Amino acid sequence: MKDPELLYLVGGVVAVLLVASIVTRLLIRKRGETPVLVNLRQRVNAWWWMMLVFSASLALGRGGVFGFYTLLSFLALREFITLSPTPRGDHRTLTWVFFLILPLHYLFAWAPWYGMFLIWIPVYAFVFIPIRSALAGDTDRFLERTSRIQWGVLTCVYFLSHLPMLLYLPIPGYEGQNAKLLFFVVLVTQISDVMQYVFGKLFGKTRIAPKVSPSKTREGLLYGGAAATLIGTALWWTTPFTPIAAAAMSALLVAAGFFGGLVMSAVKRSLGAKDWGSGIPGHGGVLDRLDSLLFAGPIFFHITGYYFGTHMASTYSQPGWMKGLLRLWLDQSPGVINVFPLVAWLG
Amino acid sequence: MTSTILAFLVRLATGVRLLRDLPEDGKRRVYFANHSSHLDSLVIWAALPGRQRAWTRPVAAAEYWEKGALRRWLSGRIFKAVLIPRDPARMRHEDPLGRMLNALDSGADLILFPEGARSETDEIGPFKPGLHHLVSQRPDLVLIPVFLENLNRILPKGELFPLPLMGQAVFGPPLPGPFEGETRAAFLERARDSVLAVSRGNLSPLPDEGP
Numbered sequence: 001m002k003d004p005e006l007l008y009l010v011g012g013v014v015a016v017l018l019v020a021s022i023v024t025r026l027l028i029r030k031r032g033e034t035p036v037l038v039n040l041r042q043r044v045n046a047w048w049w050m051m052l053v054f055s056a057s058l059a060l061g062r063g064g065v066f067g068f069y070t071l072l073s074f075l076a077l078r079e080f081i082t083l084s085p086t087p088r089g090d091h092r093t094l095t096w097v098f099f100l101i102l103p104l105h106y107l108f109a110w111a112p113w114y115g116m117f118l119i120w121i122p123v124y125a126f127v128f129i130p131i132r133s134a135l136a137g138d139t140d141r142f143l144e145r146t147s148r149i150q151w152g153v154l155t156c157v158y159f160l161s162h163l164p165m166l167l168y169l170p171i172p173g174y175e176g177q178n179a180k181l182l183f184f185v186v187l188v189t190q191i192s193d194v195m196q197y198v199f200g201k202l203f204g205k206t207r208i209a210p211k212v213s214p215s216k217t218r219e220g221l222l223y224g225g226a227a228a229t230l231i232g233t234a235l236w237w238t239t240p241f242t243p244i245a246a247a248a249m250s251a252l253l254v255a256a257g258f259f260g261g262l263v264m265s266a267v268k269r270s271l272g273a274k275d276w277g278s279g280i281p282g283h284g285g286v287l288d289r290l291d292s293l294l295f296a297g298p299i300f301f302h303i304t305g306y307y308f309g310t311h312m313a314s315t316y317s318q319p320g321w322m323k324g325l326l327r328l329w330l331d332q333s334p335g336v337i338n339v340f341p342l343v344a345w346l347g
Numbered sequence: 348m349t350s351t352i353l354a355f356l357v358r359l360a361t362g363v364r365l366l367r368d369l370p371e372d373g374k375r376r377v378y379f380a381n382h383s384s385h386l387d388s389l390v391i392w393a394a395l396p397g398r399q400r401a402w403t404r405p406v407a408a409a410e411y412w413e414k415g416a417l418r419r420w421l422s423g424r425i426f427k428a429v430l431i432p433r434d435p436a437r438m439r440h441e442d443p444l445g446r447m448l449n450a451l452d453s454g455a456d457l458i459l460f461p462e463g464a465r466s467e468t469d470e471i472g473p474f475k476p477g478l479h480h481l482v483s484q485r486p487d488l489v490l491i492p493v494f495l496e497n498l499n500r501i502l503p504k505g506e507l508f509p510l511p512l513m514g515q516a517v518f519g520p521p522l523p524g525p526f527e528g529e530t531r532a533a534f535l536e537r538a539r540d541s542v543l544a545v546s547r548g549n550l551s552p553l554p555d556e557g558p
Contacts, residue, residue: 078512
């Protein structure tokens with residue numbers, strides 16, 4: 001983290017968390033350890049950890065960031081599939097998804113081979129998943145099972161991986177500063193969540209979709225979204241945007257974050273659960289915090305790329321070393337042939 | 348040391364939580380659970396607090412665990428499994444019940460799967476009489492029902508690679524021993540019900556949703 005502006009951002013978040021920790025402690029001293037306050041303390045403590053790990057990944061550079069998101073995708077998909085009832089017939093399909101499709105996707109993203117990053121999941125993985133499940137021979141609710149796995153991979157892996165891809169956006173005059181853009185997206189989306197929750201608790205009257213998510217209110221969205229947009233606008237100096245563009249992009253993040261949370265909440269409830277897991281004390285699962293970023297990431301990535309006219313596809317074609325490796329393997333005919341028994345054995 | 352690391356890795360891979368509050372009252376325990384995966388005894392063993400784990404021994408099929416150096420090392424050194432033959436001929440002269448009682452008398456707790464073999468479906472099969480034999484021979488045993496959730500999805504029967512899904516080991520309240528005049532079949536049915544009871548609505552209490 002050589003960029004001083006990035007340090008200011010981290011410092012700002014630390015200051016906000018300090019205030020939150022102190023206020024929580026004072027409240028607990030005054031009112032005792034009520035369940036609500038104990039949960040609040042857990043949540044604030046978890047925010048410290050999340051913020052620490054997120055910043056550490058940025059400090060480690062490209063490898064750290066991509067490693068971190070690979071792990072997040074893995075944990076998110078783990079929660080998603082755990083809650084989705086997948087029968088025996090999907091076991092092998094899922095083995096391939098977890099141990100091959102996911103890591104290879106992040107390898108293409110990190111390399112970066114932009115064309116392959118775009119199509120690896122929507123084309124190759126989505127063709128492979130139904131084939132492998134059909135080979136397993138179980139036709140019971142086949143379409144439903146296949147769609148479930150595909151949706152899980154799409155959201156938890158494909159959508160999420162657009163966040164670290166922000167590091168590669170070639171924005172004129174912003175070279176080497178893209179880590180701040182990633183920080184900006186995560187910060188505004190998460191603050192929007194917090195603000196919507198707080199304002200919803202304070203002024204919330206009209207629930208938007210009570211069956212899907214009881215805590216999402218129209219007032220919360222309006223006031224909380226406005227507050228998050230203001231914060232995002234105030235941070236325009238860390239972004240490549242003008243203040244007005246920063247305001248528009250923040251509003252976009254608020255909207256995408258809101259709908260991401262809403263849709264993932266509907267998915268979660270259709271699977272009969274209230275939380276995605278219990279990995280983060282006080283919050284629920286990893287997906288309970290990532291849900292708002294799932295839609296915000298890819299939409300922000302593509303609109304920003306379009307706005308600045310970046311040419312990702314031509315800038316990041318297949319890296320030479322990948323091409324070299326593939327050629328080396330293809331030239332050795334036993335290498336190609338030897339793969340088939342291996343694949344058959346792994347199944 | 349190896350055991351502690353292995354138990355940690357098992358909990359990390361399966362999402363099973365470490366149990367913190369097990370009273371140490373000097374009584375011998377038998378943990379009994381539904382059986383659907385090779386991971387089952389491993390997971391119960393890994394969920395126990397370190398001290399208790401040291402004297403808890405899974406009861407397992409001799410035919411499976413005597414094969415190969417790795418399995419022998421795991422069952423002999425790490426889990427100190429009480430190996431019971433499945434083959435009726437071997438069973439006759441090796442006295443499986445005696446082995447379990449010996450283990451209990453030497454101060455070990457046992458992990459037992461009363462269904463006998465891994466179930467292919469999600470159903471819990473009928474219990475075999477071993478549990479009843481044990482508790483009639485040693486009436487002050489504490490019988491603890493355990494429900495294992497999702498492990499049949501992580502590593503189903505016949506699969507080689509485990510999936511990285513989350514499972515759960517839910518420990519229930521101790522099951523009272525056979526009542527006056529209770530038949531063996533009735534007791535075994537009650538034991539099976541106690542495992543089912545732990546399975547119902549026992550997902551951990553959930554917090555209010557919010558960021």
